[in-house]
Amino acid sequence: AQTVTQSQPEMSVQEAETVTLSCTYDTSESDYYLFWYKQPPSRQMILVIRQEAYKQQNATENRFSVNFQKAAKSFSLKISDSQLGDAAMYFCAYRSALADMRFGAGTRLTVKP
Amino acid sequence: EAGVVQSPRYKIIEKKQPVAFWCNPISGHNTLYWYRQNLGQGPELLIRYENEEAVDDSQLPKDRFSAERLKGVDSTLKIQPAELGDSAVYLCASSFDGGRIYGYTFGSGTRLTVV
Numbered sequence: 001a002q003t004v005t006q007s008q009p010e011m012s013v014q015e016a017e018t019v020t021l022s023c024t025y026d027t028s029e030s031d032y033y034l035f036w037y038k039q040p041p042s043r044q045m046i047l048v049i050r051q052e053a054y055k056q057q058n059a060t061e062n063r064f065s066v067n068f069q070k071a072a073k074s075f076s077l078k079i080s081d082s083q084l085g086d087a088a089m090y091f092c093a094y095r096s097a098l099a100d101m102r103f104g105a106g107t108r109l110t111v112k113p
Numbered sequence: 114e115a116g117v118v119q120s121p122r123y124k125i126i127e128k129k130q131p132v133a134f135w136c137n138p139i140s141g142h143n144t145l146y147w148y149r150q151n152l153g154q155g156p157e158l159l160i161r162y163e164n165e166e167a168v169d170d171s172q173l174p175k176d177r178f179s180a181e182r183l184k185g186v187d188s189t190l191k192i193q194p195a196e197l198g199d200s201a202v203y204l205c206a207s208s209f210d211g212g213r214i215y216g217y218t219f220g221s222g223t224r225l226t227v228v
Contacts, residue, residue, distance in 0.1 A: 004155075035216050043202060044116075045156070045219035052214070091155050095213050100146070100169060103155030 002027045004094050006104035013082045014112050020067075021077045021107050023092030030054075032096035034068070034075045039089040039106070048090070051075065079109075087111045115139070117220035119205050125226045131193035134223045138186070138207030145182055146217060147190050148204040156204055162188065195227045 003026045013019035025034070036048040051059045051068050058066050063083075067076045079086055092104040118137040126132050138145050143164050148156035159178070161169040164185035173180065177196070182188040192199055202224050206217035 033213050033216075037216075037219075042221060043204075043224070044221045045204065045206075045217075047216045047218075050214075050216055093155075093216075095216070097213065100158050100161055101212055101217060103157075105153070105155050 002029070002032075002094055002096065002099045002102055004092050004102050004104040006092055006107050008107045009105070010108045010110070012110040012112060013079070015082055015084060017082055018078060018080045019082055019109065021079075021090050021092075021109070023075045023077070023104055025073050025075065025092070025094050027073070027094065027096070027099075029096050029098060032094060032099075034066075035093040035095065035101070036064070036066070036075075036077045037091045037093060037103075038086075039091060040087075045091070049077065082111050084111050084113060117205055117207055117218050119203075119220035119223055121223055122221065123224050123226075125228060126195055128197055128227050129194040131191065132195055132225060133192075134190045134203050134205075134225075136188045136190070136205030136220060138188070138205070139209075139218055142207035142209045142218070143185065144208045144211055145188050146206040146208075147180060147188070148206065150202040150204055150222070152201070159190070159203075192225075195225075197227050200225055200227045 034051045037045045049061045063080045089106045095101045145162040147159040150156040162182045180190045202222045204222040206219045
């Protein structure tokens, strides 16, 4: 079964600094998609960035980028120039043709002014 | 464009009482999902609809949970009777491509507290 593991329950970063959130997954499939979602206290899950497994190039969205290591089954999120509004729970997620979206347990990110 | 709309936003009920949650997905999204999120954990899928058909309800506790999606649009998730362990956030999401490429769009969820 496909599983997603986030080993960092909590992380903190100084405003304007860079932070990396870790995610690993387990799958035997070759075609799948990976996502990072942000969940602020409002509870709505907001898509931050996505990556297709068949693409070697790492996805980037403004201050957010990923380090996708397919062989290692690793998918980390880097947030550059952290802002107070980045404070939230971050969830790594996996989706494939055989599996509905599965989430990790989340990482709570605190941004210190 | 309106997002995924859920109601109510909060619900407090006594155990053994029934409760229902409502979801209106994004127009044109044929796939609808209900997730449950326990405190401090990631969301877990309860049921997935393709139009009005439930195609994956393997994680839905069918002894007390039921769901429907009439006319392939709005959906209702019901719990009867509720138990203390049902306290959680219930999230609804929708997608038009199965979510494989563009992910799911989520609502703000209903926080259920069973006392």
